[in-house]
Amino acid sequence: MSRRMMLAGSVLVLIxxxxxxxxxxxxxxxxxxxxxxxxxxxxxxxxxxxxxLMVLPFVPGLLEVAVPRDRYPLPIDLxxxxxxxxxxxxxxxxxxxxxxxALRDPGRHKVTLSKPEVLEIHDGLNLADNGRLDLLTxxxxxxxxxxxxRCEEDIHVDGGVTFGDESFLRSVVAQGDIExxxxxxxxxxxxxxxxxxxxxxxxxxxxxASGGSLRLGDGSKFRRLWGSPILTEGHDGAPPKPxxxxxxxxxxxxxxxxxxxxxxxxxxxxxxxxxxxxxxxxLVVRGDCEIGDGVVFRAPIKVYGGIKLGKGAVxxxxxxxxxxxxxxxGSVVEGNVFTQSAVWLGRGARVGSPARRTSVxxxxxxxxxxxxxVYGYVLTxxxxxxxxxxx
Amino acid sequence: xxxxxxxxxxxxxxxxxxxxxIRHYWLTVNRLRGEQRLYYxxxxxxxxxxxxxxxxxxxxxxxxxSSIEAILRCEYPRELMQIIPINDHSDDRTGEILDExxxxxxxxxxxxxHDGLRGKPAALNxxxxxxxxxxxxxxxxxxxxxxxxxxxxxxxFKDPEVGAVMGRVVPINTEANLLTRLLDLxxxxxxxxxxxxxxxxxxxxxxxGTVGAYRRDxxxxxxxxxxxxxxxxxxxxxxxxxxGWKIVYANRVECYEEVPETWQVRSRQIRRWSRGHNSVxxxxxxPLLKSxxxxxxxxxxxxxxxxxxxxxxxxxxxxxDSILLFFMGEMQIIESVFVFLFVASYNSFGNFAPFYQxxxxxxxxxxxxxxxxLPFLMFYFLLNIWTISSGFFMAVLDKLQSRTAEWEKTQRxxxxxxx
Numbered sequence: 001m002s003r004r005m006m007l008a009g010s011v012l013v014l015i016x017x018x019x020x021x022x023x024x025x026x027x028x029x030x031x032x033x034x035x036x037x038x039x040x041x042x043x044x045x046x047x048x049x050x051x052x053l054m055v056l057p058f059v060p061g062l063l064e065v066a067v068p069r070d071r072y073p074l075p076i077d078l079x080x081x082x083x084x085x086x087x088x089x090x091x092x093x094x095x096x097x098x099x100x101x102a103l104r105d106p107g108r109h110k111v112t113l114s115k116p117e118v119l120e121i122h123d124g125l126n127l128a129d130n131g132r133l134d135l136l137t138x139x140x141x142x143x144x145x146x147x148x149x150r151c152e153e154d155i156h157v158d159g160g161v162t163f164g165d166e167s168f169l170r171s172v173v174a175q176g177d178i179e180x181x182x183x184x185x186x187x188x189x190x191x192x193x194x195x196x197x198x199x200x201x202x203x204x205x206x207x208x209a210s211g212g213s214l215r216l217g218d219g220s221k222f223r224r225l226w227g228s229p230i231l232t233e234g235h236d237g238a239p240p241k242p243x244x245x246x247x248x249x250x251x252x253x254x255x256x257x258x259x260x261x262x263x264x265x266x267x268x269x270x271x272x273x274x275x276x277x278x279x280x281x282x283l284v285v286r287g288d289c290e291i292g293d294g295v296v297f298r299a300p301i302k303v304y305g306g307i308k309l310g311k312g313a314v315x316x317x318x319x320x321x322x323x324x325x326x327x328x329x330g331s332v333v334e335g336n337v338f339t340q341s342a343v344w345l346g347r348g349a350r351v352g353s354p355a356r357r358t359s360v361x362x363x364x365x366x367x368x369x370x371x372x373x374v375y376g377y378v379l380t381x382x383x384x385x386x387x388x389x390x391x
Numbered sequence: 392x393x394x395x396x397x398x399x400x401x402x403x404x405x406x407x408x409x410x411x412x413i414r415h416y417w418l419t420v421n422r423l424r425g426e427q428r429l430y431y432x433x434x435x436x437x438x439x440x441x442x443x444x445x446x447x448x449x450x451x452x453x454x455x456x457s458s459i460e461a462i463l464r465c466e467y468p469r470e471l472m473q474i475i476p477i478n479d480h481s482d483d484r485t486g487e488i489l490d491e492x493x494x495x496x497x498x499x500x501x502x503x504x505h506d507g508l509r510g511k512p513a514a515l516n517x518x519x520x521x522x523x524x525x526x527x528x529x530x531x532x533x534x535x536x537x538x539x540x541x542x543x544x545x546x547x548f549k550d551p552e553v554g555a556v557m558g559r560v561v562p563i564n565t566e567a568n569l570l571t572r573l574l575d576l577x578x579x580x581x582x583x584x585x586x587x588x589x590x591x592x593x594x595x596x597x598x599x600g601t602v603g604a605y606r607r608d609x610x611x612x613x614x615x616x617x618x619x620x621x622x623x624x625x626x627x628x629x630x631x632x633x634x635g636w637k638i639v640y641a642n643r644v645e646c647y648e649e650v651p652e653t654w655q656v657r658s659r660q661i662r663r664w665s666r667g668h669n670s671v672x673x674x675x676x677x678p679l680l681k682s683x684x685x686x687x688x689x690x691x692x693x694x695x696x697x698x699x700x701x702x703x704x705x706x707x708x709x710x711x712d713s714i715l716l717f718f719m720g721e722m723q724i725i726e727s728v729f730v731f732l733f734v735a736s737y738n739s740f741g742n743f744a745p746f747y748q749x750x751x752x753x754x755x756x757x758x759x760x761x762x763x764x765l766p767f768l769m770f771y772f773l774l775n776i777w778t779i780s781s782g783f784f785m786a787v788l789d790k791l792q793s794r795t796a797e798w799e800k801t802q803r804x805x806x807x808x809x810x
Contacts, residue, residue, distance in 0.1 A: 060763035070760035071566045074575070076645045081466045081539035084435055226435075262608070263551050265635060265684075282551030300551045320550045336434050336549060359434045363426075377435040 084226035084377050085209040088173040088191020095119075095138065095156055108135070117153075129164065142176065145169075154188075165199065178210075182217070196227065213237070216368065222384040226377050228357050232386050234371035240332070240350055269305070272297060282317070291315065293328075300335060309333070309349075318358075325362075327351070329369075339363070342382065345372040352376045397712050398724045404709030409737060411702055414695055415744035418588035419751045428591045431550065432543045432643045442545050442604075443473045443522040444530065447514045451532040452484040458532055459492050459499060467541040469498055473523050476532075478503045479514040510797075511600075512616035512623040519607055519615065528604040535563070535647040536602065543644045544604045554609050554636025555627065557586065558602035558644030564804060565761075567652045572764055573771045574650040574657070579756055580749035586640045594692035595632055596640035600624030601648075609636065619795045621667025629675040632693060635684035652804045658778045660801050665782025666789070668700040673790050703779040745772070 064070065083089065098113040104121065111119045113136075120135045122143075127133065129146035136153040143157045147164035155161070155169065160176030163169060163184050171188040172178065178192040182199040189207040190196065196210040200217035207224040208214060214227030215235075231237060265284045273292030283289075284302045291297060293310035300317030301307065306324040309315065309331040318335030319325060325339045327349040335358055337343055337351055342364040345351070352358035352375030359377040360366060366380040370388030378384065444462055448455055455476065462474055478486045478501055489501035502518050519527065526548050528541060540558065547556040559582040562575045589596045598605065605627065610616065613630050616623040631638060651657040679685070679693050716722055724730075746765050753762040789796055 057766040061765070061767050064760050064763045065569055068566075068760075070758055071572065073563045073565045073647065074561045074579070074756055074758065076537055076561055076647060078461075078535065078537045080537045082432065082435065082542065284552050300549065302550055302552045318549050318551075320552075335438075336436055338429075338431065338434060338550075340428055355437075357435065357437045359436060361429065361433050363429050376437075377433075379433050381429070 084207075084224070085191055085211070087171070087189040087207050088209060091154060091171070091173050091191075092156065106140075111136075124159075147181070160194065171205070177212075200233070216386045218370070218386055218388040220386045222378070222380075222386075224377075224379050225374070225384070228354070228375050229352075230368075230374040230376075230378060232368045232370055232372045233388050234347075235373055236371075239354055240373070288323070306341070334358075336361070342366065343380075345369050345374070347371055347388075350374070394716070394719065394721050397716055398721065400712050401709060401716065401724060404705050404712070405737070407702065407705050408709075411695070411699075412737065412740070412742075412744040415748050416740075418592075419584055419744075419748045421588040421591055422584045422755070423751055425588070425591055427587070428593075430590070430639060430641050430643065431546045432539075432641060434546050434549065436546065436549065439468060439471055439542065440526045440545050440548055441471045441473075441524040442467065442526045442528055442541060443475060443518075443524040443607075444528045444541070445515060445518045445522075446474070446476045446530050446532055447479055447511045447518075448476055448481065448485050448489075448532045449479045449509075450481045450483045450485060452481075452488060454533045455485050455488045456492065458530065458534060459489075461535045462530065462541070463496060463499075464538055465536060465541045466538050467545070471524075472498050472541070474499045475518045475522065476501050477514045477518050479511075480504060480509050508618050510618060512620060513618040515623070516615040516618070519611060522607055525607045526604055527607050527610070529601050530646070531601040531648065533649045534560070534601060537645060540602070540644050540646060543641055544602075547639050547641065548604070548606065550637075550639070552635075552637050553639055554631040555598040555605040555638045556603055556641055557596060557598050557638060558641045558646055559583070559586070560599070560602050560648045561645055562650040563647035564649050564652060567804070569764070569767065570654060570657060570771075571650050571652055572761060573768055576749050576753065576761065576764060576768065577771070578650070579752035579758075580745065582640075582642065583752035583755050584748050587642050589692065590640035590642075592688075592692075595628070595689055595696060596638050597696065598624050598628045598631070598638050602644060602646040605631075620670060621663055621796050622671050623667075625668050625671045626674070629671060629679060629693070629697070632685060632689070633675065633678050633682040635682075649804060651801065654774065656801065658774065661775060662778045662782040662785070663796075665700045665779040666785045666796055668697075669783050669786035670789055670796070672697045672701065673786070700779055701783060703776040704783045707776050707780045 094113050098111045106121050106123055109119045109121065111117055117136050119138060121138045121140065124141035125139045125143040127145045127149050130148040131146055132149070133151040133155070134153065138156045140158045142159035143155070143161040145151070145163045145167055147166060149164060149167045151169040153170055155172040157172065157174040157176065159174070160178070161172060161174045162179045163181055165181035165183055167181065167184045169184070169186055171186070171190065173191045175193045177194040178190055178196045180198050180202050182201055184199060184202040186203060186205040188205045190204065191209045193211040195212040196208060196214045198204065198208070198216045198220050201219035202217065204220060204222040208222060209226035212227065214225060214230045216230065216232050218233045263282045263284050265286070267286045269287040269289070270285045271290045271292065272295055280298045282300045282302070286304045288305035289301065289303045289307045291309045291313040294312045295310065296314040296316065298316045301315060301319050303321040305322060306326070307319060307321050308326040309328050311328045312330045313328060314332045316334045319333055319337045321339040321341065323339070323341045325337055325343045327333065327345045329346045330348040331346065332349070333351045334353055334356065337360045340363045343360055343362045344367045347369045348371045349369065350373045351360050354375060357376035359379065360374055361379045362382065364380070364382040366378055366384045368386045446458060459474060459476060476489050476499065478489055486503055493499045493501050502521060504514060504517060507513060526545050528544055530536065544556050544558060547553050560578060562571060562578055565571050565575045586596050600623065609631065610627065617626060620626045628638060651660055676697055679697065680690060685693065746768065749768065750762055750765060788794070
């Protein structure tokens, strides 16, 4: 009741205010121009319309004040942290949280996860070629899906899981290894506590995350990858050799260089192909940057344009760029690669190391060449693809 | 002659208002339709920097424990973390609570200040001296960050050109009354659209003094925070940009804050901001224009941001000017159909630019009915015109009389049971 009274009071106050303003305005006009006749009957009609138009925009707000329907703070997820394996972990939590102990026997059970669903539990599963699963499935052992299998709902596997060529699946989370054949299509994501092997020309939905290694066949398409390491076709899996830092290379191609205590800033394009003994500072290049074949640079680099690493070049810090980042054959970045554009890793290129997992993040495309390795995370807002052919 | 000056001033005010209206629309359209730049939150890196979290506190017994416990809940390696709550001349139980927390957690190392200059800048300077890290993260005493906030802020310093980073603040006490709801809308517009668009366009996102981080060595190289400046955050923003550093905005790093619940407290707060911001404007306007590290777009944006607390003064004096001209019968300023069209366009679009920005922020935030309160912001803006103008004139007097403004703490409204 009090809210309604407040609403009525507010409307009344606004109307009175508007009428007073109108009267004041009218008075001012008359004072300045006495020849203007006082408002006649038609004038009051205009004044009424004016008052109505003054009050009208406030009516929805007055209703919201009187009967609040959206008064709570904007929601913040106070538990949010960055977790590359969030999909798999949250799905597993949701499944286990929605099940009582009594519901863990093989067979079909009605469960409520994010919505009411039917869960089918198997001790082990071997689905024939072109077989089909339409239910949410939990396999308490290993699972094998034949060629052309189709799974319309999420699959949880306690052991390892294999999908035959040309399979179609929504998502799978496995505690063992996952192996996908050629041309498998994942709609949402895959997650494994073990290793993951992806066949050629597969599509990996929005995320493929592995607690171990993640091997990608040529032609695989992806958005997010997590693994240590992530290896593309042709990589023998051998751990990288440690990089021996050389002296600092610096050579000004164009523009001028400004050095302070913290960073070296270079205006214009820059080619790093000479070795000098200058002290190491982070480098900011306001142009494009190229690092020559075999050159080792020991600090982070920020580039306003694009950056290209030559054959066997090494950057022991991070790379931040506005335009494309091209890592040449056998080149190495020990830190992160971050760009507002695209990234291309050439044959045998590497980002990160077993001792330091890092990221390749690009707003546009990420292309991984053959025998490339990333220790950590790959994310693209555009399209990700493994392309082992010559570029 | 007087009439001519009054008329020219009206034209100047109209031009200034038009520039800011265009700026509002430009930023809003960018946020709605433009390319959104990535922030560094998506980096995953085992090599995180060592950080120190500073929390200045003056009589914060109601919120001290909950704020520090929220930071302790954050996901960040403990061995790389130090928390320095600064007990700045408190005469309530703040110091006692901080000592209790220090006894419970090794990484909490309170700094008790009982003498020397009062105020946030002086307190931060003392804390920087005992910090063990180069990356300093600042929170106000009433802030509640999410668990990933420290990591997301600290990662931006992997970029060698980043001098500071700013997160987003979200009012927590929106339910209190109409004022807090209006402040909620205003904050949405300021962060979700304004700051993010300036980040997208590589302009000059602002460091806001809290839910943010900076490099200690840079601040100390500048001689520390100036204790005579009320807006030490804006001062740092301009010092960084002018000397070639960048500030990035992290929209995903969200943190609850408490906003004033009474018009008197809000007026005092915004008057203080205006006074501090305008004193920074006097100090940095020319160095900004001369800086060799900034391009023209950045300088223009920096200039518009520096002058933002001058706009209400322009508007207020412009209104007084036009009333004078009205009574003098001199309202015919420029006679042209184009001027008529311009005025009509401004009345149709320009006046609503800030509302458009806030409405867009509400849309992006996915809120529903609160956007109906938008027209009430008109009354709030009227209050701002007056308080900001008075803050400006105080800043002018500060400058002319070389006097030092005293720090004034914003009153807290959180009840003990909520803490």
